[in-house]
Amino acid sequence: MKILNGKELAGFIKERQANQVKNMRKKPKLLIIRDSDNPVITKYVNLKIKYGEDIGVTVEDYYAKNTEDLANKILSANKDESIHGIILQLPILEKDKTEELTNLIAPKKDVDGLSSKGEYDSATATAIVWLLTGYDIDLKHSRIALVGRGKLVGAPLFKMFTNSNYDVTLFHRGSDLTKLNQYDTIITATGVPGLIIDDYVKSGASIVDAGTASEKGILKGDVADEVRSRTDLTAITPTIGGVGPLTIACLFDHVITASTK
Numbered sequence: 001m002k003i004l005n006g007k008e009l010a011g012f013i014k015e016r017q018a019n020q021v022k023n024m025r026k027k028p029k030l031l032i033i034r035d036s037d038n039p040v041i042t043k044y045v046n047l048k049i050k051y052g053e054d055i056g057v058t059v060e061d062y063y064a065k066n067t068e069d070l071a072n073k074i075l076s077a078n079k080d081e082s083i084h085g086i087i088l089q090l091p092i093l094e095k096d097k098t099e100e101l102t103n104l105i106a107p108k109k110d111v112d113g114l115s116s117k118g119e120y121d122s123a124t125a126t127a128i129v130w131l132l133t134g135y136d137i138d139l140k141h142s143r144i145a146l147v148g149r150g151k152l153v154g155a156p157l158f159k160m161f162t163n164s165n166y167d168v169t170l171f172h173r174g175s176d177l178t179k180l181n182q183y184d185t186i187i188t189a190t191g192v193p194g195l196i197i198d199d200y201v202k203s204g205a206s207i208v209d210a211g212t213a214s215e216k217g218i219l220k221g222d223v224a225d226e227v228r229s230r231t232d233l234t235a236i237t238p239t240i241g242g243v244g245p246l247t248i249a250c251l252f253d254h255v256i257t258a259s260t261k
Contacts, residue, residue: 002135002235004208006127009134010245014055017252021056028259029058030111030252031077034089035070037063040212040219041089044244048087051248057255067094070101078106085111085255090152098151108261111254114151120254122156127246128187128208129160137185137206137235144168145183147175147196147222153189153210193220201227206235210243 021028030052032045045061052059060083064070070092077083086109088102102114110118113126132139144161148154149172161168171177180186180200188196189210201207211222221239228236237243 001231001233002206004131004135004137004206004235004237004242006131006237006243006246007241009130010249013246013249013253014051017249017256018055020256024256024259026259027056027058028084028252028255029060029082030085030087030255031060031062031073031083032087032089033062033064033070033073033077035064035066035093036089036091041091043219045089047244048248048251051252055252057252067092067097067101070097071104074101074104078104078109083109084259085109085251087112087251088114090114102151108258111251111258112152113156113254121160122152123250123254124152124189124210124243124247125156125160126250127243128153128157128210130246130250131208131237131243132185132206135235139164139166139185142167142184142206143182144185144187145171145180147171147177147180147186147188148190148211150189153187157187188222190222192222194222194224196223196227198224198226198230201230201233203232204234207233207237208243209237209239212244 049059062073064073077086086105103116105115107117107119113120113122144166146154146157149170158170177200181202185206187208191211191213193213209221209223213220
């Protein structure tokens with residue numbers, strides 16, 4: 001069984017990015033805007049800050065007081081020429097305002113690929129494609145199930161796979177998850193710990209777990225431990241170090257590109 005180690009692949013990308021930035025006269029800058037100190041969010045923000053330090057990209061972490069402050073900071077950052085990339089760290093407290101706020105981000109600075117007019121594909125969705133292709137998982141001849149239709153993973157991946165004419169089905173709240181055992185590749189990103197149980201996964205399946213949630217301060221994925229203990233799978237992401245490292249690498253690829261425009 002293959003372990004889909006995104007950290008290993010990201011290491012090669014990181015080395016290339018550090019060399020790129022070293023030779024740039026204008027140093028790239030990323031602004032992260034958030035309104036929550038949730039442990040999962042804080043963990044990912046800190047990982048981005050550290051990654052930026054390692055490759056020479058400036059990262060500013062702005063903690064907003066409320067939704068109005070989020071919007072105002074986005075609008076001011078759009079006009080700030082020293083800022084090349086803007087990330088609205090999700091989820092925000094007023095979840096129903098997510099689309100409205102992401103669409104405020106200037107398209108050339110939307111390095112997360114979340115706005116409807118952005119110039120970049122979703123960083124997380126792109127990272128998943130990089131991960132699967134990097135480990136030679138055949139998507140073209142696979143029945144693919146996407147669990148969750150969020151802006152970060154499910155929705156953009158469904159669009160990307162549909163455009164590539166892949167055999168893909170989108171599962172969402174209320175879907176019959178028992179049917180997942182008919183699929184060769186399962187990509188899940190719901191943030192519901194242990195959602196994907198043994199009965200939902202057939203022998204030989206490949207699984208990408210992009211779901212993250214916190215239970216008593218411990219990060220949990222969508223895939224139950226009973227599935228992870230199986231030896232009859234083709235491939236699976238590790239509990240930590242699967243999609244996340246490549247998502248960060250993709251984000252900074254976009255920031256570096258944006259700084260040259």
